[in-house]
Amino acid sequence: MIARLNDAEITAALPDVPGWTRNGDGIERQYRFADFVTAFAFMSRVALLAEKADHHPEWSNVYNKVDVRLTTHDAGGLSARDFALAKAIDG
Amino acid sequence: MIARLNDAEITAALPDVPGWTRNGDGIERQYRFADFVTAFAFMSRVALLAEKADHHPEWSNVYNKVDVRLTTHDAGGLSARDFALAKAIDG
Numbered sequence: 273m274i275a276r277l278n279d280a281e282i283t284a285a286l287p288d289v290p291g292w293t294r295n296g297d298g299i300e301r302q303y304r305f306a307d308f309v310t311a312f313a314f315m316s317r318v319a320l321l322a323e324k325a326d327h328h329p330e331w332s333n334v335y336n337k338v339d340v341r342l343t344t345h346d347a348g349g350l351s352a353r354d355f356a357l358a359k360a361i362d363g
Numbered sequence: 364m365i366a367r368l369n370d371a372e373i374t375a376a377l378p379d380v381p382g383w384t385r386n387g388d389g390i391e392r393q394y395r396f397a398d399f400v401t402a403f404a405f406m407s408r409v410a411l412l413a414e415k416a417d418h419h420p421e422w423s424n425v426y427n428k429v430d431v432r433l434t435t436h437d438a439g440g441l442s443a444r445d446f447a448l449a450k451a452i453d454g
Binding site: 308312315316323331333334 | 399400403406407413414419420421422423424425426
């Protein structure tokens with residue numbers, strides 16, 4: 273079982289992932305790129321990071337835009353895994 | 364300007380893309396795979412097909428599921444491009 277972060281822990285963790293905002297049980301960020309090729313290159317990089325972390329995003333893509341949502345179903349909310357993956361994505 | 368298909372043309376074209384259903388101005392299909400790696404491998408193949416066709420899907424992924432929607436914004440609805448890409452994806 274992965275520990276679910278409480279509100280105070282989430283509030284404390286958010287400044288470490290600038291650009292991400294909390295939305296209910298998840299954190300979300302939208303990325304915009306020059307075109308589809310650049311957007312999908314980003315997605316390929318994130319896919320490798322996600323598989324390595326064994327933690328996968330809920331995400332969508334329309335041409336040059338990628339919307340990423342991170343949440344931890346096994347924790348029933350946000351966990352440290354979400355913030356770690358968000359940092360890795362932006363790292 | 365890309366020609367928008369009318370309802371009769373869409374109805375005639377749908378049997379050529381089994382598994383796809385019309386939803387308003389688009390056609391949609393959900394794919395399920397064994398895991399994330401297989402799902403993203405599929406997405407990578409679709410990304411190449413889309414870029415080659417210069418026609419890009421609206422799509423989302425959650426772990427082993429990929430939802431694909433095809434529509435032609437420049438036509439204000441469905442065009443032959445959507446059915447051609449659907450066939451390429453399933454080919």
